[in-house]
Amino acid sequence: MKIITIIGARPQFIKAAAVSKKIREKNQEIIIHTGQHYDENMSKVFFEELNIPYPDYNLNVGSGDHGAQTGRMLEKIEEILLKENPDCVLVYGDTNSTIAGSLAASKLLIPVSHVEAGLRSFNMNMPEEQNRILTDHISRYLFAPTATAVENLNNEGLKNNVFNVGDVMFDAILHFENIAKNKSSILKELNLKNKEYILATIHRAENTNDINRMKSIVEALNESGEKIVLPLHPRTKKYIKEYNLKFSSNIKIIDPIGYLDMIMLEANSKKIVSDSGGVQKEAFFMDVPCITLRDETEWIETVKNGWNILVGADKQKIKNAILSFAPTNKKLDYFGNGKAADKIIDILEKNI
Structure with missing residues (x-):
């Protein structure tokens, strides 16, 4: 299986650190870094200390207004997808890199897998909320981190290929x-x-x-x-x-x-x-x-x-x-068992 992973912001590097290792055990991974976070302290250091494979493509889009930034990403990602012809595109979270990668893949009929699907703030003034909702509705595989996220997806009519795998950031912390x-x-x-x-x-x-x-x-x-x-x-x-x-x-x-x-x-x-x-x-x-x-x-x-x-x-x-402020409740287990990355790749290997 050939997977293209699209990342561009600090939180996505952390999540990719957990998942990329699992992908590469049996499959081919190509990493596209959009360059949304380009400051060395916000980008390069993460690849070095988390042992993430360096990107195969760095789009260097930099900062800018939402439309211009997302548009530049879309154009460049589409070119790479046409060249590489992957079996699946993997996106994380809710940034402009997420929606650009999802749209580019979806329009080329390449299955989109969304890690951290189903999150909702219910505040549509947030660009992140717009990105995550749109990404969920054009994704083939929805990897939710919690039961609440699954419920949010179901409430929007998204019930097929929805999986509560736990949170990959919990994998990373462990x-x-x-x-x-x-x-x-x-x-x-x-x-x-x-x-x-x-x-x-x-x-x-x-x-x-x-x-x-x-x-x-x-x-x-x-x-x-x-x-x-x-x-x-x-x-x-x-x-x-x-x-x-x-x-x-x-x-x-x-x-x-x-x-x-x-x-x-x-x-x-x-x-x-x-x-x-x-x-x-x-x-x-x-x-x-x-x-x-x-x-x-x-x-x-x-x-x-x-x-x-x-x-x-x-x-x-x-x-x-x-x-x-001081918590008084015993902490409950909402975010899985630290094996989210294993579950994600197992599901993709069985379905693609």
Whole structure:
């Protein structure tokens, strides 16, 4: 079986690290990197430390408006699909790389397999929500990470070739956590001690592109009085400067970091404040309370279980949660057994 894997953003590199190894045991894989994330700290470092095979094609599309970026990807991906004639195209998540790869393959009648299918925020103002819904409805195989995701798909009439395989990011955490402990020196470099700091990440457009939301979030972090470590996403950095916002001395700003360093910062933090979907899950996997800077989440299981709290960009809610949020429930098993990649490839081998 010849599979083309399409990736382009940091979370997709992590997921591909789990799945590509399984693909290559018996099958041929060709990797297309769209170049959606092109900063070295957001891209190259992941291939190196996660031992992901280097891309066979790098489209180097870079940043841009949604339509222009997706259009450039579509044109270039189509050319490669026509040349390579794969049996299947594998896409991950909900980025512009996801929808571009899905559309290009679907129009050429190549089966699309969507890893992380069925996630819903029910907020159609989010580009990610548009991408994931469209991708699900043109995919041949839908690999859902949770029972909730399966239910979402069924509610939209998608019942054929829907598989609850578990979450490939859980696979990745189980595999890389011990490696991170041995290889990462980030705690020593930043002079951090276990459970004596809060980790924060901010990158979603709904926050970065809104001066009022960003102002509220920055002020809440500044006024929390906690030691906070903030790896600053390039887009966030741009808007912080544009809005003339300042961080106080309790916040340690660092450049974007690789996955192994991120695992160590997450695992040793006492709480995490983030608007990232992946970070919400990783916090849950590593028993760290998560404060989510969004008004809704696709990972509703983590909220229902009491390990994640939604605070949006409300300054007082953020400060209160930093001060007092503490899970009291026993953590439940929603995300599979760490064998999602095996299940995905087994299903494809039996059906394609």
